[in-house]
Amino acid sequence: MMARRVQFTTRIGVIATTVGSAVGLGNIWRFPYEAGAHGGGAFMLCYLFFIFIIGIPVISAEFVMGRAAHSGIMGAFRYHSGNHRWDWVSYASILAAILILSFYSVVAGWTMEYTFDSVTGHLGNVADSARHAEFDSFISGWRPVWWMIAFLAINAAVLLGGVQKGIERMSNILMPLLFVILLVFCVNSLLMPAAGEGLAFLFKPDFSAITPSVVLGAMGQAFFSLSIGLGCMMTYASYFSDSTPIVKTATTTALLDTLVAVLAGIIIFPAVFSFGMQSEAGPKLVFEVLPSIFYRLPGGSVWSAMFFFLLVLASLTSTISMSEIFIAFLCDEFKIARRKATVILTLLAMVLGSLCALSFGPISDITIFGKTIFNAFDYASSNIILPIGGMVISLFVGWRLDRHTLLSQLASNGRLPSWIAPCIIISLRYIAPICILAVFLAS
Numbered sequence: 001m002m003a004r005r006v007q008f009t010t011r012i013g014v015i016a017t018t019v020g021s022a023v024g025l026g027n028i029w030r031f032p033y034e035a036g037a038h039g040g041g042a043f044m045l046c047y048l049f050f051i052f053i054i055g056i057p058v059i060s061a062e063f064v065m066g067r068a069a070h071s072g073i074m075g076a077f078r079y080h081s082g083n084h085r086w087d088w089v090s091y092a093s094i095l096a097a098i099l100i101l102s103f104y105s106v107v108a109g110w111t112m113e114y115t116f117d118s119v120t121g122h123l124g125n126v127a128d129s130a131r132h133a134e135f136d137s138f139i140s141g142w143r144p145v146w147w148m149i150a151f152l153a154i155n156a157a158v159l160l161g162g163v164q165k166g167i168e169r170m171s172n173i174l175m176p177l178l179f180v181i182l183l184v185f186c187v188n189s190l191l192m193p194a195a196g197e198g199l200a201f202l203f204k205p206d207f208s209a210i211t212p213s214v215v216l217g218a219m220g221q222a223f224f225s226l227s228i229g230l231g232c233m234m235t236y237a238s239y240f241s242d243s244t245p246i247v248k249t250a251t252t253t254a255l256l257d258t259l260v261a262v263l264a265g266i267i268i269f270p271a272v273f274s275f276g277m278q279s280e281a282g283p284k285l286v287f288e289v290l291p292s293i294f295y296r297l298p299g300g301s302v303w304s305a306m307f308f309f310l311l312v313l314a315s316l317t318s319t320i321s322m323s324e325i326f327i328a329f330l331c332d333e334f335k336i337a338r339r340k341a342t343v344i345l346t347l348l349a350m351v352l353g354s355l356c357a358l359s360f361g362p363i364s365d366i367t368i369f370g371k372t373i374f375n376a377f378d379y380a381s382s383n384i385i386l387p388i389g390g391m392v393i394s395l396f397v398g399w400r401l402d403r404h405t406l407l408s409q410l411a412s413n414g415r416l417p418s419w420i421a422p423c424i425i426i427s428l429r430y431i432a433p434i435c436i437l438a439v440f441l442a443s
């Protein structure tokens with residue numbers, strides 16, 4: 001008999017937790033910089049296509065596998081296939097989770113520094129024209145390493161608090177507040193002089209700009225942002241109760257996640273154009289633009305401190321979810337205590353995270369396939385491992401999973417409009433795998 005798993009207590013708790021995983025630096029830091037670097041509207045169009053046509057079916061597929069098996073990714077593949085032949089998918093996803101956790105914690109660390117600098121008033125004293133140099137000098141030194149370590153230590157502390165209490169309670173309070181703050185900043189950005197230009201950049205696709213690298217970037221961003229392709233949502237679904245509606249939860253998660261990314265874009269690009277900044281600034285974009293936005297408002301330090309603090313918390317709900325993949329794997333497969341698994345994960349991420357943090361300065365000349373360590377970790381996980389994981393999960397659930405299990409899981413003890421399950425199955429069997437393969441071949 002399988003041991004009964006702890007379960008999420010409420011519907012709101014389920015949504016808050018899946019959205020908590022999905023919404024994070026991916027939406028507020030990575031989306032604007034990827035969109036900025038890939039031509040704005042063209043990127044946005046591809047991104048939305050991947051979210052709705054592939055993303056929602058793949059989240060649903062992860063939910064189905066995880067809940068039916070009551071297990072994380074490795075156990076779920078074994079349970080549904082009856083053999084160990086799919087173990088490689090789990091190893092790849094565990095690798096991706098570690099890589100993401102490492103570079104993500106570095107950016108979360110930058111966010112902590114900015115929270116701190118807002119509170120001390122330092123950030124407000126920097127002139128707009130000096131922000132670029134200021135940020136450069138910060139990330140090329142050692143301070144990001146200490147912040148990254150601090151962030152991972154907090155992550156570990158929350159994880160040790162257990163599934164329900166730690167994650168659920170925090171997400172419940174946090175997410176609505178973040179939405180409200182984003183809305184306020186949105187209105188502020190829409191009042192800027194070049195708001196129209198910024199919005200046109202983001203929403204008006206230049207079709208000739210849709211190149212294979214834009215499409216690959218958008219696909220990677222969609223997977224990264226939804227936390228799919230590496231069994232993260234699968235692990236969470238193993239804690240769902242039998243009545244949690246799978247398709248509804250998947251759709252709500254995708255909609256809210258996309259909303260946050262679009263809001264972040266609406267905040268950033270009007271400002272980028274109004275201040276005459278470069279939309280192609282890459283990972284630094286948001287950190288250079290946002291403070292200039294905040295400090296234009298009365299009470300700038302308060303806004304800035306609040307925003308960066310919430311971003312740290314949003315990052316935390318995301319890192320907790322990627323950590324769960326690794327921890328569930330160690331606990332389920334090796335019967336290691338949760339505490340020990342958490343310590344192993346944290347130490348490993350601290351070592352790899354240091355390499356990522358230093359790759360903006362002291363070790364910037366070390367490259368992997370022409371990319372710095374930070375960029376290589378990001379590219380390999382988001383643009384390669386997650387889409388491959390998503391493709392395998394779609395094919396597995398679409399073709400291999402027992403039909404009865406699939407349909408009853410999708411229906412979740414309730415009524416599902418009759419056209420929904422076939423649409424999801426068609427996407428899982430054909431559309432998602434073919435699109436992912438086509439993007440890989442083209443690029």
Ligand code: PFF
Nearest residue numbers: 022024025026224225227232
């Ligand atoms: N979706 C998160 C974000 O957008 O910030 C990042 C993420 C979380 C990726 C969990 C992967 C994952 F397993």
